[in-house]
Amino acid sequence: MEELFEQLAYCIEYGKINKPSPFPPDMKDKDGADEITQQLLNEGISADDILQKALIVGMEKVGVKFRENKVFVPQVLMSAKAMDAAMAHLKPHFANSPGSQKGTFIIGTVEGDLHDIGKNLVAMMVEGNGYEVIDLGTDVKAEKFIEAAEQYPGAVIGLSALLTTTMNNMEEITKAIKSHNRNIAICIGGAPVNQDFCDKIGADSYNPDPQGVVEFLNKTVE
Amino acid sequence: MQSLISDNIVRKRFSVEELQITAEEVESLARMDENLPSYAGFIEDELLGRLKNASIQGGYLIEPAEVVDETIIIEGNNFEVGPTIAGALSNSEQVAFFVCTAGNEISERVNELNAKGDWLEAYLVDVMGSVMVETAMDKLQAIIENECVANGLRITNRYSPGYSGWNVKEQALLFSFFPEKFCGITLSDSCLMHPVKSVSGFIGIGTKVRYRKHACSQCNATNCIYRNSKKHCDFSHLNG
Ligand code: B12
Numbered sequence: 245m246e247e248l249f250e251q252l253a254y255c256i257e258y259g260k261i262n263k264p265s266p267f268p269p270d271m272k273d274k275d276g277a278d279e280i281t282q283q284l285l286n287e288g289i290s291a292d293d294i295l296q297k298a299l300i301v302g303m304e305k306v307g308v309k310f311r312e313n314k315v316f317v318p319q320v321l322m323s324a325k326a327m328d329a330a331m332a333h334l335k336p337h338f339a340n341s342p343g344s345q346k347g348t349f350i351i352g353t354v355e356g357d358l359h360d361i362g363k364n365l366v367a368m369m370v371e372g373n374g375y376e377v378i379d380l381g382t383d384v385k386a387e388k389f390i391e392a393a394e395q396y397p398g399a400v401i402g403l404s405a406l407l408t409t410t411m412n413n414m415e416e417i418t419k420a421i422k423s424h425n426r427n428i429a430i431c432i433g434g435a436p437v438n439q440d441f442c443d444k445i446g447a448d449s450y451n452p453d454p455q456g457v458v459e460f461l462n463k464t465v466e
Numbered sequence: 467m468q469s470l471i472s473d474n475i476v477r478k479r480f481s482v483e484e485l486q487i488t489a490e491e492v493e494s495l496a497r498m499d500e501n502l503p504s505y506a507g508f509i510e511d512e513l514l515g516r517l518k519n520a521s522i523q524g525g526y527l528i529e530p531a532e533v534v535d536e537t538i539i540i541e542g543n544n545f546e547v548g549p550t551i552a553g554a555l556s557n558s559e560q561v562a563f564f565v566c567t568a569g570n571e572i573s574e575r576v577n578e579l580n581a582k583g584d585w586l587e588a589y590l591v592d593v594m595g596s597v598m599v600e601t602a603m604d605k606l607q608a609i610i611e612n613e614c615v616a617n618g619l620r621i622t623n624r625y626s627p628g629y630s631g632w633n634v635k636e637q638a639l640l641f642s643f644f645p646e647k648f649c650g651i652t653l654s655d656s657c658l659m660h661p662v663k664s665v666s667g668f669i670g671i672g673t674k675v676r677y678r679k680h681a682c683s684q685c686n687a688t689n690c691i692y693r694n695s696k697k698h699c700d701f702s703h704l705n706g
Binding site for chain 1 (some may be wrong): 496497498499501502503580583585586589590592628633634635654655656657658660662
């Protein structure tokens with residue numbers, strides 16, 4: 245079993261989606277995330293074990309390599325795709341036993357901003373690390389974040405912005421959420437954002453990369 | 467000195483074909499590692515297929531300018547560009563305002579691919595859009611340069627609001643020099659241009675100005691995702 249977990253983690257790390265997928269070359273004609281996940285389920289392994297002992301392990305490796313500039317966006321997207329193939333098998337099981345995921349993360353690009361590559365990457369990495377992700381899309385107003393937070397108590401909110409002008413909206417949204425309920429944790433990120441700005445607007449965490457949010461969530465969410 | 471100022475706003479359309487974008491430059495900018503499979507076929511198909519008729523266009527307008535400390539004064543309007551850009555433009559006697567877009571087709575295609583779960587493909591098309599607008603802008607800049615050289619003038623690099631201490635908010639002032647919806651581009655309250663794959667800015671013109679080659683080592687955008695990547699230095703916006 246350990247060996248299958250390891251193989252599955254490897255598939256996620258390198259983006260081996262299924263048997264026909266040609267990548268990575270050294271795994272040509274071998275089973276991918278799709279087949280191995282099915283095989284593990286067939287052997288009676290729980291969805292939660294598969295998630296914790298294989299998928300998250302693989303995804304974490306990608307997150308760390310991305311942070312260290314050892315891999316770039318395309319590799320992360322390949323891994324996300326392999327993750328998605330595995331999750332397609334697991335999701336029906338999670339639907340039956342709510343709470344088996346680690347927690348909920350609500351993410352969106354702030355009002356006035358339409359950039360979404362960075363936000364999508366963060367969403368994929370967080371999901372790949374075992375959290376339920378509610379993606380509100382781009383150009384999201386404060387009310388929408390608050391509404392979602394009401395619907396998912398205990399969820400952490402992530403805000404993304406790519407322009408200095410929309411950083412101002414990030415500040416307003418953060419203040420609106422905090423005045424609604426100051427216990428809601430807010431993480432922020434995006435090219436022009438930094439730690440000083442985070443401290444200034446009263447957000448809980450700034451991270452330059454997706455792995456940072458994952459670590460923050462692992463610390464914050466029980 | 468020669469004056470290039472006229473009431474005419476020049477507007478150009480570009481075809482995807484004439485931009486001669488190669489799969490290699492897209493893959494390199496997207497940071498596709500050598501150990502990833504090649505998507506050259508996909509990129510070429512998109513360029514010749516779905517994106518073939520993208521509404522790529524841009525335009526410019528030349529106005530007299532005066533540089534005082536960190537401010538550039540154009541027709542009574544003050545652009546607070548900060549020390550770096552003011553320094554680079556210091557000997558400019560005129561300024562060419564520009565805007566350029568790769569059109570909305572890119573974002574439409576990106577959304578379509580993302581909805582199908584083809585994230586890597588969507589990302590590549592997104593990068594293609596960035597390359598398209600920058601390459602179109604290179605062409606527009608070459609047109610401006612030719613006009614200047616023919617009149618014994620030289621140009622500086624191009625500079626955009628949102629870079630090097632020039633507040634992105636001043637884009638509103640820059641856009642006020644163009645007619646509404648010029649080249650199909652609109653500006654939101656938060657200074658975001660639609661279509662997303664658009665750029666704006668200006669280029670200094672004068673007898674004594676200088677064009678500088680970009681070097682990552684001299685750029686302060688240390689967290690730029692393209693820093694020290696192979697080919698990105700050809701693109702001024704993409705290198706921070
Ligand atoms: C490609 C690019 C362009 C392209 C395409 C734009 C697009 N997005 O489609 C083009 C050439 C069109 C362009 C144009 C402009 N751009 Co531009 N562009 C970039 C560039 C080089 C990369 C952006 C990108 O795709 N990054 C890739 C993704 C993966 O990174 P990311 O979004 O930052 O996300 C990562 C992190 O930030 C983080 N993250 C993101 N969200 C979140 C959320 C949370 C919660 C967390 C924890 C983390 C996190 O994780 C992600 C993964 O690591 C950046 C500089 C840079 N190096 O980032 C400038 C940049 C965004 N642009 C900038 C500017 C100013 C502009 C223009 C206004 C310039 C102009 N006047 O023409 C225009 C505006 C265009 C418009 N529509 O209004 C500035 C913005 C700063 C500012 N002052 O506001 C930047 C930062 C460059 C700079 N000056 O340093 N641009």
